[in-house]
Amino acid sequence: MLYTNLKHIESASEHAKIISENENVMVICGRMGPMCIPVYGIAEELEEEYKHVKFCDMEFDNPQSSVIRNLPEVRGFMGIPFTIYYKNGKVVKATSSIQSKAQVTAILDKEFAVTTNA
Amino acid sequence: MNTSNHYDVIVIGAGPAGLTAGIYLSRAKLRTLIVNEGVVGGQLVLTHEIANYPGVESISGYQLANIMKKQAKSFGCDIKANISIIDIALSDDLKKLTLSDGTTYTSRSVILTPGGRSRTLGVSGEDLLKGRGISYCATCDGDFFTDKEIVVVGGGNSALEEAVSLTKYASKVTIVHQFDHFQAFEHAVREAKEHPKISFLMESAITAFNGSEKLESVDIQNLKTGSVENFKTDGTFVFIGYLPNTEFLKGKIEMNQMGEITVKPDMSTNIKGVFAAGDSITKRYRQVTTAVGEGTIAALASADYLHSLTAQN
Numbered sequence: 001m002l003y004t005n006l007k008h009i010e011s012a013s014e015h016a017k018i019i020s021e022n023e024n025v026m027v028i029c030g031r032m033g034p035m036c037i038p039v040y041g042i043a044e045e046l047e048e049e050y051k052h053v054k055f056c057d058m059e060f061d062n063p064q065s066s067v068i069r070n071l072p073e074v075r076g077f078m079g080i081p082f083t084i085y086y087k088n089g090k091v092v093k094a095t096s097s098i099q100s101k102a103q104v105t106a107i108l109d110k111e112f113a114v115t116t117n118a
Numbered sequence: 119m120n121t122s123n124h125y126d127v128i129v130i131g132a133g134p135a136g137l138t139a140g141i142y143l144s145r146a147k148l149r150t151l152i153v154n155e156g157v158v159g160g161q162l163v164l165t166h167e168i169a170n171y172p173g174v175e176s177i178s179g180y181q182l183a184n185i186m187k188k189q190a191k192s193f194g195c196d197i198k199a200n201i202s203i204i205d206i207a208l209s210d211d212l213k214k215l216t217l218s219d220g221t222t223y224t225s226r227s228v229i230l231t232p233g234g235r236s237r238t239l240g241v242s243g244e245d246l247l248k249g250r251g252i253s254y255c256a257t258c259d260g261d262f263f264t265d266k267e268i269v270v271v272g273g274g275n276s277a278l279e280e281a282v283s284l285t286k287y288a289s290k291v292t293i294v295h296q297f298d299h300f301q302a303f304e305h306a307v308r309e310a311k312e313h314p315k316i317s318f319l320m321e322s323a324i325t326a327f328n329g330s331e332k333l334e335s336v337d338i339q340n341l342k343t344g345s346v347e348n349f350k351t352d353g354t355f356v357f358i359g360y361l362p363n364t365e366f367l368k369g370k371i372e373m374n375q376m377g378e379i380t381v382k383p384d385m386s387t388n389i390k391g392v393f394a395a396g397d398s399i400t401k402r403y404r405q406v407t408t409a410v411g412e413g414t415i416a417a418l419a420s421a422d423y424l425h426s427l428t429a430q431n
Contacts, residue, residue: 031258032178035253037157077250079258080258101200
């Protein structure tokens with residue numbers, strides 16, 4: 001069980017629904033361990049600032065997390081969490097293992113940049 | 119002076135020591151700001167289960183840290199997390215802190231509780247291949263290395279105990295250690311030495327990690343002869359100890375050779391109005407309970423210091 005304050009994705013169908021209904025989605029797939037918890041914490045901190053991004057987590061040991069573990073983008077990953085960034089349902093970035101806040105915000109700012117009309 | 123950015127006490131670090139200080143100070147109606155470069159809870163959030171915290175039979179570090187955070191906030195403590203410290207000026211009576219978002223804060227007293235972190239090797243390829251064959255956590259990533267040949271770096275208790283635990287997955291474990299002897303307890307050394315899957319490269323050090331998409335090999339230098347061997351491996355686990363997060367305090371406060379802050383029994387440092395507690399101070403035992411105790415002492419001593427300033431004026 002992931003006892004974070006993020007939206008928990010429990011099934012493959014829920015995962016499909018979330019990435020189809022939200023333009024920008026970050027899913028952290030991990031356990032409650034030292035490499036994962038800092039990334040959940042960063043996502044919790046950023047939820048307020050990045051309101052245009054849906055922040056979620058999913059248990060790595062949930063068999064249905066195969067929707068993430070079997071992605072071609074995570075081939076070669078050997079460290080949790082697997083963090084996946086979806087834009088309009090498509091994977092635009094994936095990272096393996098612990099990340100800093102600066103690394104996460106750099107991806108969010110690049111991949112999920114807010115366009116404003118002049 | 120911008121009063122909204124002036125606090126009675128600024129606490130650097132939101133692990134158990136810093137949060138405890140925040141709880142005590144805020145409850146004493148002292149305006150307190152806790153600033154933390156990482157996630158609130160520090161090393162505590164990384165502990166899977168805590169079963170020796172008095173009064174609590176069993177709790178995860180993450181949950182305990184969140185309760186401490188909630189307590190501190192309920193008494194009015196301000197907390198800023200995941201933000202970098204650009205500068206800290208401690209020597210004057212009015213202490214000054216500058217953060218990466220450009221904000222500046224002042225206070226009459228500072229409590230330093232920056233904690234510590236796992237040490238990395240800092241060699242070529244380490245950043246690139248982290249999570250792609252390089253790991254710092256056996257329980258997190260061990261199962262990715264089922265039936266693979268791996269390297270464990272280090273010679274302390276963590277390294278030897280984790281090497282043995284990794285034999286559940288790996289087909290072969292090679293321990294690379296820089297000295298000709300281990301710092302670990304004798305029972306941990308014996309268990310590793312007697313394990314059929316474990317072999318040793320002593321007086322050796324990894325000088326580079328090689329691979330593009332994933333780790334393919336490491337360069338291992340024999341520290342006696344200087345010769346370097348390319349060693350094929352699927353994974354490397356690094357357990358080379360602990361480093362206090364005190365780089366930003368270098369030259370600003372008295373520390374020992376390990377970078378740990380020197381404190382007196384009341385947690386005061388060599389700078390007036392500056393106190394320190396938790397894993398970043400000179401001490402032998404690093405436990406949540408000791409950090410909480412030191413955080414309490416530092417908060418009470420800091421409050422005394424502020425009262426003495428008021429009494430003088």
